[in-house]
Amino acid sequence: MKLVVLGSGSYSGTPKPFCNCENCSRARTNPALRRTRFSLYFEKTLVDPSPDLHYHLERLNRKVERVFITHAHFDHIAGFPELQVFGELDVYSHGQGVETAKHLASLFLGGASPDNRVWRYHEIPFNEWVELDGMRVFHFRTVHRSIENSGGFVSELKGKRIAVTGDTGPEILDDNEAIKAMEGADLLIAEMTHRESIPRTHLGVKDAIELAKKVGAGYTVFAHISHSNYTHEVLEKRVREAGVIGEVARDFTWIEV
Ligand SMILES: [Zn+2]
Ligand SMILES: [Zn+2]
Ligand SMILES: [Zn+2]
Numbered sequence: 001m002k003l004v005v006l007g008s009g010s011y012s013g014t015p016k017p018f019c020n021c022e023n024c025s026r027a028r029t030n031p032a033l034r035r036t037r038f039s040l041y042f043e044k045t046l047v048d049p050s051p052d053l054h055y056h057l058e059r060l061n062r063k064v065e066r067v068f069i070t071h072a073h074f075d076h077i078a079g080f081p082e083l084q085v086f087g088e089l090d091v092y093s094h095g096q097g098v099e100t101a102k103h104l105a106s107l108f109l110g111g112a113s114p115d116n117r118v119w120r121y122h123e124i125p126f127n128e129w130v131e132l133d134g135m136r137v138f139h140f141r142t143v144h145r146s147i148e149n150s151g152g153f154v155s156e157l158k159g160k161r162i163a164v165t166g167d168t169g170p171e172i173l174d175d176n177e178a179i180k181a182m183e184g185a186d187l188l189i190a191e192m193t194h195r196e197s198i199p200r201t202h203l204g205v206k207d208a209i210e211l212a213k214k215v216g217a218g219y220t221v222f223a224h225i226s227h228s229n230y231t232h233e234v235l236e237k238r239v240r241e242a243g244v245i246g247e248v249a250r251d252f253t254w255i256e257v
Helices: 022-029 053-060 080-085 095-109 170-174 176-182 205-215 232-241
Strands: 002-007 039-042 045-047 066-068 088-093 118-123 129-132 135-141 151-157 160-164 187-191 219-223 246-248 253-256
Touching: 002 053, 002 219, 039 053, 053 080, 080 095, 088 095, 088 135, 095 118, 135 176, 151 176, 170 176, 170 205, 176 205, 187 205, 205 219, 205 232, 219 232, 219 253, 232 246
Parallel strands: 045 066, 066 088, 088 118, 160 187, 187 219, 219 246
Antiparallel strands: 002 039, 002 253, 039 045, 129 135, 135 151, 151 160
16 A cells, blocks of 8 residues: 655744744755645545645645544644545544534535535544444544644554554653554554654654654654754654664655555
């Protein structure tokens, strides 16, 4: 199975306008170092319609039939109306994610299911395995800043298990239910936003690596990386030195599991 990290960055992207940090300065002259906002695609499934979704879709040039939304923060959902190019969609999230997606579609496209399209919304409970068409999914809750509901997803399809942390504070390291669902996954996509963890907000480098070790996935890809984090090569070195089998995502990093 092939997956692609469409966007590897966090809420402000890299370069962040008017920022002259090392990552932002370098990204202005080297496109390979740019980071658009986080999004993942596999098997006609999109995880998080980021504000950069138009850019992602026109490059990806593949069909989306299923959308998972980890949480209703701007950088993970604002591109939702860009999905108007698709006639049939199934959207999955907790209540707040579903309601925000419906609101964006109503505001910009004239209805939760716009004209001539069949868009279905499915509110899924936290911490329960749910059977979808051709897939099983477990939406675990994460502790994440000001937002009431936020979570990650573990998907099982075609004999593979794919885990995506979504945005999460370091509290996830002590969340046995989430760890159990992710444990031994074929692929873990873990957020690694900042240099240091921010309690109840985001993972730092050390805790993201510790999470990867706890989960013990066949392969781990770190993403949702802030412009203020270490440089790409320093992050790669940290991952390598920690003995984690995996890599640090760039935009449009393809993974085969
Ligand atoms: Zn985010
Ligand atoms: Zn910067
Ligand atoms: Zn967030």
